[in-house]
Amino acid sequence: MNQKEIKNPWTTLSGEEKYTNRWIQVTEFQVINPAGGKGIYGKVHFRNKAIGVIPVDAEGNTWLVGQFRYTLNEFHWEIPEGGAPLDEDPLDAAKRELREETGIVAKRWTKIARLHTSNSVTDEEGFIYLAEDLEHGANNLEETEADMKVWKLPLKEAIDMVMRGEITDSPSVIGLLTLGRLKGI
Incomplete structure (x- = not known):
């Protein structure tokens, strides 16, 4: 079935911006739902794209970054990731994020x-990249990443961490499981 041929069953009656800052915009919509009932729908619009990178060296190692995530009040391991302005090329952002968080520069x-x-x-959209043929240098962390840890480990172990529920960040889970499937791990 072609997804583009399916008609939108929702009707938007109105929308009102409730909150905005430099990262997000929250809008409340008055809607008629697919069953014909009136209701509300809240939408968080991200002002950036989500970007994730999985660096892998010739020996099959990868690098995770760990930091205390304010929203969850917990420390988490994840792939190097960040945001890219909507008009920035995702690959350029991936290169920047990898270098900033790990000091790694990739050729492929x-x-x-x-x-x-x-x-x-x-409506946040994200992109995950595999980075290979790596060179190491100094990282350049942002102010909010001052406590960031970097951990080199076998790619298989990072995938196993996803399967044990130790990595829960959605771009990390999607990226690591996709790469594991692509590499037959």
Whole structure:
């Protein structure tokens, strides 16, 4: 079935911006739902694209970054990731994020996934890249990343962490499982 041929069953009656900052915009919509009932729908619009990178060296190692995530009040391991302005090329952003967070520069890049982080409440789009043929240098962390840890480990172990529920960040889960499938791990 062609997804583009399916008609939108929702009707938007009105929308009102409730909150905005430099990262997100929250809008409340008055709607008629697919069953014909009136209701509301909230949408979080991200002002950036989600970008994730999985660096892999010739020996099959990767690098995770760990940081305390304010929204969850917990420390989390994840792939190097960040945001890109909507008008920035995702690959350029991936190169920047990898270098900023790990100090790694890659010569070979492959886009392995396009995703929506939570399509029930947000329109955020994301891109995951495989980075290979790596060179190491100094990282350049942003102020909010001052506590970031970098961990080199076998790619298989990172995938196993996803399967054990130790990595829960959605771009990391999607990226690592996709790469594992592509590499037959």
